[in-house]
Amino acid sequence: MDVIQNLIAGPLPGDDDLATAVALASLVHSELEEFGTAAQNQRLNGDQIATTQRALRATLARHGIHLNxxxxxxxxxxxxxxxxxxxxxxxxxARRDILGKFFGPVFAELDRLEDAAFASAVAEGVSPASGTGWPAVDAALDDVKVRFRSAVTSADYQDVGRRCVAVMEALSGTVYDPAKHLRDGETEPPVAKTHMRITRYVEDTLAGAGNVEVRALVRKAAELAEAVKHRPGGTRRDAGIAADSVTLLANILRRIATD
Structure with missing residues (x-):
């Protein structure tokens, strides 16, 4: 109930707010249906259903759905x-029909929004593996996917950009080895210097003119993630492109490392 109460004020940090809206709608509908059928097996009491209905109304409104x-x-x-x-x-x-009149359009719109979210999901690698196999990188990529799916505002899209930068930093910490990639007289750059570290890794691993495009892609992916992070009024398209780019980059680097 503490979580439900907090949803009245706004989405929870790191939560998939659309999935939460679906869960709340199912909960409220099932509790009301149970009360209207038997009035004995519902899990919530009167005050709790009132709070949950308020949370549902607020959560749905954040996705453009109105339930009164x-x-x-x-x-x-x-x-x-x-x-x-x-x-x-x-x-x-008849009581179920009453609920259907109010909740039927809500569930239909939630289904539409979920379908749209799945259709615009972040790109996946072509490898049959479920991830890169690098724990820190995979955790950061999962964070990007969850946040992108629930993002609805410009601030949310900027947050996707920040999480894309976190993917870059996880890659930086994973692929760069100072014993292999640090030149004489150089000081090891910090993990946050993702451009320097990942570029050096690619330069050393994929040297030669034949790999110039891959090296350029690494640089551009880092620049793009940073741009979305700092861009005011960011859009879902901007955030999606950044998320797709770092996902692509992670899979390319993993393929390089495997080879």
Missing amino acids: LPWRDFGGFRSYWINRGAAGSGGWQ
């Missing part, structure tokens, strides 16, 4: 169905 239930709690729902002739033991189907 004309009751506050279980008691209000009972009064509503009685006033509409759905009382008595035989009225359970």
Whole structure:
């Protein structure tokens, strides 16, 4: 209930707010349906269903869905169905129909938004492996995917950019080995200097004119992630391109390392 209460004020840090909206809608619908059918097996009490309905209304509104239930709690729902002739033991189907009128359009719109989110998901590598096999890199990539799916505002898209930079830093810390890549007289650059470290790794591993395009891609991916991180008024397209770029880069570097 503490989590549900916090959802009234806004999305939770790092949460997939769309998935939360789906879960809340299912919870509220099932609790009301259970109350309207048997009135004995629901998990929430009157105050809790009132709070959960408020959280659902706020969460749905963040995704452009409006749900205005004309009751506050279980008691209000009972009064509503009685006033509409759905009382008595035989009225359970009428009470379900009442819920369907309010929740049917909500579930349909949530399905549409989920389909759109899946369709615009971050690119995946072609390798059959589930990840790069580098724990820090895979964790950072998963973080980008989760955040991108729930992003809805410019600030969210900038946050996707920051997480793309975190992927770059995880790659920097993974592929750069000062014993192999540090030149005489140089000082090891910090992990945050992702451009320097990853570029040096690629220069040493893929030397020669034949790999100039790959080396250029590394530089551009780092620049793009940084640009989205600092760009005001960022869009979903910007964030998606940055996320796709670092995902591509991670898989390319892993393929280089494997070879």
